[in-house]
Amino acid sequence: MNKVSIIIPVFNYAFVIAETLRNLLDQSHQNWEAIIVDDGSTDNSREIIEGFTQVDSRFHYFYQENQGVSIARNFGLAQATGDFYQFLDGDDLLSEKKLSLQLEHFKSNPQIDISYTDSYYFHTENPKLLSPNMEMDGREWMHKLQGRGYKTVRSLIDQNIAVISSPLIKASVVLNSGARFREGKAFLEDWEFWLKLAFADYSYHYLKNPDAFTSIRLHSKSVSNRYLKEMKEEVLAIRLKMNELLSISSFSSDEKEELLGFNKVLYKGNFKRLMYHVGLWDFIELRRLKQHLSTGEFLKYYFKSINHQRKELFKLWIKQLR
Structure with a gap:
């Protein structure tokens, strides 16, 4: 059974990290490792995370001085041992069947390098109200790609096509391409990462399935809500x-x-x-x-x-x- 490395950067997310980690325990696909990179949190994130590492060996905790989310993700990639990589921010959630359905997507379509799903936004105080865009007005924005090359690159030049936790990626794609996240400000580094893979001629395939999606939490600490x-x-x-x-x-x-x-x-x-x-x-x-x-x-x-x-x-x- 394929192993999925779930790479989770965390910075002062003690108020939500337990929910994120419990969410992984509910996944229908259970062969995973969670690589949690604490980017210098000053709250009690470590204490909460170690509560999970002590009872489940699939959780792995790493601490680094605060250097930014991109360095944390790159460090997580260096620790990953799975066949597939799943990025997940410390305040977000995966649907119960996301990993298993995407792995089936790969199995039935061997030419796929990157499988990506729908994503929904929610306010932390109202988790049942979901919207495909952060303005919460129901507007669809994602391009639904099926392939590689010119059309895929053009779509990514037009706009970002996926939030960080939407794709599931073959580990070989990242290892062979040498792609890493640009270090610096925590803005749009995921878009540049997807671009690098598209220019390297890797294929993106959108998985349309109502049971496969990621949920992005909107709250006062969200990078997406700041620094417009x-x-x-x-x-x-x-x-x-x-x-x-x-x-x-x-x-x-x-x-x-x-x-x-x-x-x-x-x-x-x-x-x-x-x-x-x-x-x-x-x-x-x-x-x-x-x-x-x-x-x-x-x-x-x-x-x-x-x-x-x-x-x-x-x-x-x-x-x-x-």
């Missing part, structure tokens, strides 16, 4: 990385040209949205952003930003009048 401006800036950095990956890819010249053009259009759109979050008179920040575009393009987005903020002030004024 920084996250938008990280999108720009990743789009520049896409250009680098495209330049060394094996795509034809026509495919490269199309993908580079597609990425450039998206880059400019992302830049415009970032400008909306910069103060109109924050000249130090504006000067820093200016280096990414020509003077003409920068001025165009600057005036669009003025118009956007004018509209927002007008909406606020109308609301106050009512």
Whole structure:
């Protein structure tokens, strides 16, 4: 029976980690190891986790000084001994049959390298109310891929296709590719990781099954709920990385040209949205952003930003009048 290594970075999640680990005990597929990497927690996370390691040898606890979630995941990968890798943040949950159904997905489709599922968001105070997007308005956003190569890379250039805990990955894919998470800010590092594997020509297959999904908890400590401006800036950095990956890819010249053009259009759109979050008179920040575009393009987005903020002030004024 295939063994799954579940890699779990933890930082001050004492208030939820027990629920996450109990969730693994309920998995229908029981041949797993949980590699829990404590990234310098200052709460009683260690005490709670060691309560699990003392009664079940499948739980493995490691401690490191606080260095960030990417280093924690990379450390977890170095400890993994399974045939498949499952990433899971310390505050999130897997459906009971997720692992077993994905392993069946691999068995019936030998060409698959990465199987990924639906993901749902929930607020910690209302766990039964699930939504496919973090705005909790029911909007579907995931691309449903079945393959590798040009179309898969194009979908990943368009947007991230999966949250960190959605895919189950063949261990050989990570070992042979040498892919690791970019160290630094904890923003969108999963997107870049999926991109590296797509450019290495590994296949992504979406598993449509209502019993296979991951649940992402929304709470005050969620990275996804913070640092909106920084996250938008990280999108720009990743789009520049896409250009680098495209330049060394094996795509034809026509495919490269199309993908580079597609990425450039998206880059400019992302830049415009970032400008909306910069103060109109924050000249130090504006000067820093200016280096990414020509003077003409920068001025165009600057005036669009003025118009956007004018509209927002007008909406606020109308609301106050009512």
